[in-house]
Amino acid sequence: MTDAAPGILSADEVDRIRNDFPILHREVNGSPLVYLDTGATSQSPNSVVEAEQEFYEQRNAAVHRGAHTLAAEATDYFEQARERVARFVGAADDEIVWTSNATEALNLVAYSVGNASLGRGGPEADRFRIGPGDEIVVTEMEHHANLIPWQELAARTGATLKFIPIGDDGTLRLDVATDLIGPATRILAFAHVSNVLGTINPIGDLIRLARNSGNPFGTLVVLDACQSAPHLSINLGELDVDFAAFSAHKMLGPTGVGVLYGRSELLNAMPPFLTGGSMITVVTMDHAEFLPAPQRFEAGTQRVSQAIAFAAAVDYLDHTGMNRIHAWESALTQRAMAGLAEIPGVRILGPAPGQPRGGLVAFDTDGVHAHDVGQFLDDRGIAVRVGHHCAQPAHRRFGVTASTRASFYLYNTEAEVDVFLQAMSEVRSYFGVTGAAREGVVAR
Amino acid sequence: MSSPELQSLYQDIIIDAAKARHGYQPGLAGSAIGLTAGAASSSSTQTATVQTAAAHTELAAGGSATAAVATQSTVNADHCAASHQYNPTCGDELTVQVELDPAREGIVSVAWDGQGCSISQASVSLLTDLMVGKPVAEARTLIDEFRDVMRSRGKKELDIEVFEDAAALSGSSKFLARVKCAMLGWVALEDALLKLS
Numbered sequence: 068m069t070d071a072a073p074g075i076l077s078a079d080e081v082d083r084i085r086n087d088f089p090i091l092h093r094e095v096n097g098s099p100l101v102y103l104d105t106g107a108t109s110q111s112p113n114s115v116v117e118a119e120q121e122f123y124e125q126r127n128a129a130v131h132r133g134a135h136t137l138a139a140e141a142t143d144y145f146e147q148a149r150e151r152v153a154r155f156v157g158a159a160d161d162e163i164v165w166t167s168n169a170t171e172a173l174n175l176v177a178y179s180v181g182n183a184s185l186g187r188g189g190p191e192a193d194r195f196r197i198g199p200g201d202e203i204v205v206t207e208m209e210h211h212a213n214l215i216p217w218q219e220l221a222a223r224t225g226a227t228l229k230f231i232p233i234g235d236d237g238t239l240r241l242d243v244a245t246d247l248i249g250p251a252t253r254i255l256a257f258a259h260v261s262n263v264l265g266t267i268n269p270i271g272d273l274i275r276l277a278r279n280s281g282n283p284f285g286t287l288v289v290l291d292a293c294q295s296a297p298h299l300s301i302n303l304g305e306l307d308v309d310f311a312a313f314s315a316h317k318m319l320g321p322t323g324v325g326v327l328y329g330r331s332e333l334l335n336a337m338p339p340f341l342t343g344g345s346m347i348t349v350v351t352m353d354h355a356e357f358l359p360a361p362q363r364f365e366a367g368t369q370r371v372s373q374a375i376a377f378a379a380a381v382d383y384l385d386h387t388g389m390n391r392i393h394a395w396e397s398a399l400t401q402r403a404m405a406g407l408a409e410i411p412g413v414r415i416l417g418p419a420p421g422q423p424r425g426g427l428v429a430f431d432t433d434g435v436h437a438h439d440v441g442q443f444l445d446d447r448g449i450a451v452r453v454g455h456h457c458a459q460p461a462h463r464r465f466g467v468t469a470s471t472r473a474s475f476y477l478y479n480t481e482a483e484v485d486v487f488l489q490a491m492s493e494v495r496s497y498f499g500v501t502g503a504a505r506e507g508v509v510a511r
Numbered sequence: 512m513s514s515p516e517l518q519s520l521y522q523d524i525i526i527d528a529a530k531a532r533h534g535y536q537p538g539l540a541g542s543a544i545g546l547t548a549g550a551a552s553s554s555s556t557q558t559a560t561v562q563t564a565a566a567h568t569e570l571a572a573g574g575s576a577t578a579a580v581a582t583q584s585t586v587n588a589d590h591c592a593a594s595h596q597y598n599p600t601c602g603d604e605l606t607v608q609v610e611l612d613p614a615r616e617g618i619v620s621v622a623w624d625g626q627g628c629s630i631s632q633a634s635v636s637l638l639t640d641l642m643v644g645k646p647v648a649e650a651r652t653l654i655d656e657f658r659d660v661m662r663s664r665g666k667k668e669l670d671i672e673v674f675e676d677a678a679a680l681s682g683s684s685k686f687l688a689r690v691k692c693a694m695l696g697w698v699a700l701e702d703a704l705l706k707l708s
Contacts, residue, residue: 096514436628438601438692439521446517454601468602468626497513498629499526 075394076387076477084387085478087112098448101483106262106294106427106474107452108316111380115319118379122372130371131345131362145371148378149361152326155381156292156313157302162334164327164361165374169293170212172312172327173256175364176289177216178340180254184224188338194284195337199225202251206231206239206268207464208261211457213291213312217256226253233464237264237417241272250281255288259295260425263461263470264417265400267295267425274307287333293317297476298396298426300389303328315373320380324373327364334360341366384477392477396426399475399484404428406488412495416465427474429456432491434500437469443497444471447490519682520689521629524637528676529629534639539593539606539624590615594702596695603627603692605635607699609642611707617646623696630680630689635696637677647704654701661690 076084085091088110093100102110122144128137130145146160153163166172182188183195197203203217207230221228231244239257248255255277260267270290277286290311295301297318303311310333314325329337339346339357343366348356357363384392404420407413412433418424432440441453452472455462462468473487495501593608605625612619621639626632642650653673657680660667665685669678683693 096516438603438628438630438689442520442686442689443513443517446514459602462602498521499530 072388072391074391075398076391078480081395081478081480084112085480087114087383088478089113091478095448095450096446101447101449101486103473103475103479103483103487104450104452105297105317105476105479106456106472108322109297109319109476110478111319111321111376112383114383115321115376115379119321119372119376122375127372130369141371144375145369148374151378152374152381155385156296156311156326156328157304157306158328159304159331161359161361162303162328162331164329164334164364165369166312166325166327166364167323167370168316168325169291169312169314170325172325173213173289173291174216175327175340176287176310176312176329176337177220179337179364180287181220181223182338182340188336191336192338195287197224197226197253200251201226201253202229203227203254203256204229204231204244204247204252205255206257207233208239208264208266208458208461209256209258210262210291210293211459212293213256213258213289214460217254227251230460231257233264233461236419236422237261237266239266239268239273241269244273244276248276248280248286250283252277252280252282252286253284255280255286256291257289258291258293259301260298261417261458261461262294262427263429263456263458263472265424265427265429266417267299267423270306270308278307292328294425294427297384298389299393309333315377315380318380319383320377321373324370324377329360331360334364339363339366343367345369387477393426395477396475396479397424399479399481400424400426400428402481402484403473403475403487406484407491410488410492410495412500413491416467416470426476427472429470429472431465431467431470432494435494435498437471439498440471440491440494443494444487444490447486449487449490451487516682516685520686522679522682524676524679525633525682526629528633528636528679531636532632533636534621534623535636536608536622536624539608539622590619590707592703592706594699594706596699596702598627598631598691598695600691601628603631603695605631605695605699607635607638607696607703609700609703609707611647615647615707618642618644618650621700623699627695628689628692630683630692631695634677634680634683634693635699637675637680638696638700641675641677642700647707650700651704654697657697658694660684661693 090110091100126137126140128141130142149163150160153160166175180195180197183192184197203221203226205214205217217228229247231247232240234240257268257273259270274288277288280286287309290308292311292313296313309330311328316322346358346363346366348358404415407415407430414431416429437453441451444451454469456472591610593606595606597604605623607623609618610620621642623635660669661684663684668681671678680693683689
């Protein structure tokens with residue numbers, strides 16, 4: 068963006084942005100769609116859909132093999148996409164590994180560490196070996212994708228899994244983290260932004276604890292950036308994380324492609340997870356040598372069109388301006404939180420209004436199950452997430468099994484927030500929780 | 512401003528049944544293993560096993576209006592079974608316990624514990640009302656018919672003469688995401704009956 072661009076999107080600009088997203092103009096159950104479920108998956112602008120279509124219409128071919136023109140063009144576009152996504156998150160090209168999604172990216176690290184722990188990868192992989200007496204530290208607010216791979220790794224290796232608890236205010240207990248992270252800590256894995264609480268975790272403090280853990284091999288820092296890369300301007304190189312995972316479909320891109328970021332030095336020392344074609348140099352009947360990163364982690368036919376469309380998505384975000392997008396979603400989130408706070412029986416999970424928060428708000432509605440809230444909202448065309456959002460421990464921490472979550476992005480408007488709040492103000496009486504009569508109910 | 516479809520889903524009879532919770536027996540078979548209960552480490556599969564095993568020995572320890580038949584002294588694993596069902600997408604869970612007569616031909620009592628959305632709660636409450644006193648063979652047929660209607664995407668309706676108040680659940684079949692909610696209790700009863708066959 069030019070220097071003259073204001074620090075936040077304008078309402079007119081958001082209207083223009085919305086014109087790039089055909090799906091936002093459809094009706095749902097007779098009402099205009101109000102899409103407040105970007106936290107689960109975002110919508111894609113025309114430029115993203117067209118990039119994928121253009122690839123299939125003009126240059127579809129397998130990459131990194133074949134000598135024909137289409138193969139060369141496909142490879143060129145594929146690698147350009149890697150460069151564009153790398154630049155977007157402040158990484159070098161060879162630090163970006165394509166995966167199917169963020170879940171696979173996190174599993175890749177966990178399984179590669181597991182392979183190193185079995186002695187794979189030679190002496191340079193010794194730094195990844197873990198076993199009994201070693202500790203893996205996660206947080207109580209993790210998405211299952213950044214919890215279960217570590218549970219499994221601990222079970223396979225005999226390492227111990229520990230977690231940093233959530234305080235009553237929805238932030239991590241840094242006092243506990245300080246005690247927990249020490250010489251035994253081999254891995255620290257945490258979400259940058261909680262997908263339930265919206266908490267923006269103190270990444271600098273946590274990385275400092277990891278860097279000063281006193282572990283002779285150093286503590287590996289793994290960042291779940293699924294709810295931050297789409298919404299905040301981040302520079303993974305400057306943040307000094309060792310690994311990070313994020314997914315295209317939460318940031319205007321297609322499904323089927325995600326990224327593992329890893330510091331080059333680490334990726335090149337780590338044994339592979341998936342093995343097979345395209346990731347090797349010399350293969351004999353009983354042995355294989357592997358390519359350097361990122362190719363050593365990209366076995367088999369790659370998700371080429373998705374990667375290219377992903378690059379179109381980050382271009383769109385870059386062009387709009389990440390700081391301006393974050394300012395806009397923050398304004399929408401605060402508007403939603405202020406409105407929800409006025410509605411009796413609604414309890415917001417996570418940091419209080421005014422505290423730092425990603426562009427989402429999850430809440431409990433007293434007396435009405437989240438599924439019923441979601442159904443009521445859907446009847447008016449409002450799409451929200453209901454359930455445990457793949458984060459059961461975070462819900463359990465606040466005494467609920469499920470919640471309703473509204474999440475916002477660059478294409479949402481203040482008017483949409485108001486439609487959502489109006490519907491929310493009617494939910495409890497519809498389900499007969501308050502004294503007010505339910506309107507328009509079929510009598511039997 | 513609510514659509515007719517939404518009103519057909521949330522009829523008064525559904526909302527009322529979700530609140531009335533007929534057959535609800537909190538603490539049934541020590542089933543306080545819910546997500547809110549802080550049992551952080553057990554997986555749903557493990558939980559289900561424990562639940563089912565416990566149900567055999569602690570049957571009807573509490574008793575309720577519709578399930579006050581069995582007492583500790585009359586507990587007989589040959590005539591009683593329970594099934595724990597879990598909906599992983601929303602975390603709803605339900606344990607349904609059934610007791611048959613000594614000949615194992617008729618349902619003497621149904622009791623349940625669990626938590627969930629209004630559809631799953633109403634459905635199991637209405638199921639309890641419908642099934643107590645029914646021959647086992649008829650109960651199985653009713654469960655099959657219920658499933659058939661639920662899977663019809665709104666094309667079929669439950670016969671009010673047969674399903675009584677539970678016929679109000681027909682509206683759920685139009686909402687693909689809610690069919691599982693409506694089915695939860697019926698699947699649990701089916702599974703419990705299977706254990707006694």
